[in-house]
Amino acid sequence: MSKTGLKDWIIQRLTAMYLGLYIILMAICLLAHSPLHYINWLSLFSNTAFQVVTLLALVALCWHAWIGIWTVITDYIHAPVVRMIVQTLVFLVLLAYLFWGAILILWGISFGL
Amino acid sequence: MTDEGVQYKASFVDFGCQKEGVIVRQNRPVNLDLSKFHFPVTAIASILHRISGVFLFLIIPFVLWGLQYSFESPAHFKYLKAWLASPLMLFISWVVLAALIYHIVAGVRHLLMDIGLGETLSAGRQGAGWSIGITIVAVVVLGIYLIV
Numbered sequence: 001m002s003k004t005g006l007k008d009w010i011i012q013r014l015t016a017m018y019l020g021l022y023i024i025l026m027a028i029c030l031l032a033h034s035p036l037h038y039i040n041w042l043s044l045f046s047n048t049a050f051q052v053v054t055l056l057a058l059v060a061l062c063w064h065a066w067i068g069i070w071t072v073i074t075d076y077i078h079a080p081v082v083r084m085i086v087q088t089l090v091f092l093v094l095l096a097y098l099f100w101g102a103i104l105i106l107w108g109i110s111f112g113l
Numbered sequence: 114m115t116d117e118g119v120q121y122k123a124s125f126v127d128f129g130c131q132k133e134g135v136i137v138r139q140n141r142p143v144n145l146d147l148s149k150f151h152f153p154v155t156a157i158a159s160i161l162h163r164i165s166g167v168f169l170f171l172i173i174p175f176v177l178w179g180l181q182y183s184f185e186s187p188a189h190f191k192y193l194k195a196w197l198a199s200p201l202m203l204f205i206s207w208v209v210l211a212a213l214i215y216h217i218v219a220g221v222r223h224l225l226m227d228i229g230l231g232e233t234l235s236a237g238r239q240g241a242g243w244s245i246g247i248t249i250v251a252v253v254v255l256g257i258y259l260i261v
Contacts (some may be wrong), residue, residue: 013227016220038190041183065173068166072201097173104181 001070008067016063022057051105058101062094069094137142158241162219165212172209210255215248 002008033040044050048099079081118140125132183190196202222240226232231240 013224020217020220023213023221038183038187038195041165044237045184061173065166065170069170070168093257097177101177104177104184108181108184 001067011063012067015067018060018091019057019064022053022060025053044104054105055092055102058105062098066088066091068095146183153238153241155237155241158219158222158244161215161245162223165216168212168246169209169216172212207252207256207259211252212246214251214255217237218248218251219244 029044030036033044045054070087073083073087073090077086121136122139124135124137126135145151169208177194197206220243222231226237226240
């Protein structure tokens with residue numbers, strides 16, 4: 001997507017590493033509170049620092065997924081118009097996930113769903 | 114040698130610095146019988162990484178939905194937890210986590226190769242084998258953990 005692909009290559013690696021760390025963090029949190037109760041779950045996501053880290057993880061996920069799926073689409077769909085349409089749809093879907101997740105994490109919990 | 118009734122068309126071979134004109138058959142034969150292909154372990158490792166990636170992408174909305182549902186109330190949380198403990202959902206969770214595990218393991222292999230570790234042919238083959246092997250072990254352990 002970027003002119004040489006270098007920016008995408010770097011972002012794909014950086015987001016991958018961040019997501020890896022986030023998954024480890026999440027695993028530790030879940031194992032520390034096993035069995036999991038609603039009150040622990042809610043307070044975890046009410047913690048501001050955790051919210052920020054999770055939001056970053058969400059951005060990382062959407063960006064990582066976009067670069068990956070873009071690569072797959074470019075590999076298999078050659079007709080320009082069809083490819084454009086599919087890429088646009090996937091982009092919008094990922095953007096939607098980003099907003100959905102952000103709203104869930106920030107507003108849903110703070111103000112009560 | 115020219116076959117009767119075969120259409121030909123002008124085409125170009127692009128060498129990067131120059132294009133060369135060639136005449137090719139209109140309907141060029143395609144040989145894509147996948148059952149006849151020889152797939153090195155590195156190819157299998159690579160396509161599994163791609164397949165697991167696309168699969169995880171398709172799973173994202175369900176995870177987000179689950180997250181939303183889990184916050185709504187203590188009753189919702191309890192219900193979701195019980196539902197996820199059902200045999201079908203345990204199996205589906207296992208499959209999803211298996212895809213995640215493989216994608217991460219193969220991804221780490223990608224990162225190591227980016228640094229320069231394992232870029233030779235034999236190292237590449239070993240790395241591919243290890244990725245698949247580690248994932249299988251982890252997935253089996255996970256399966257046992259989920260059942261218990």
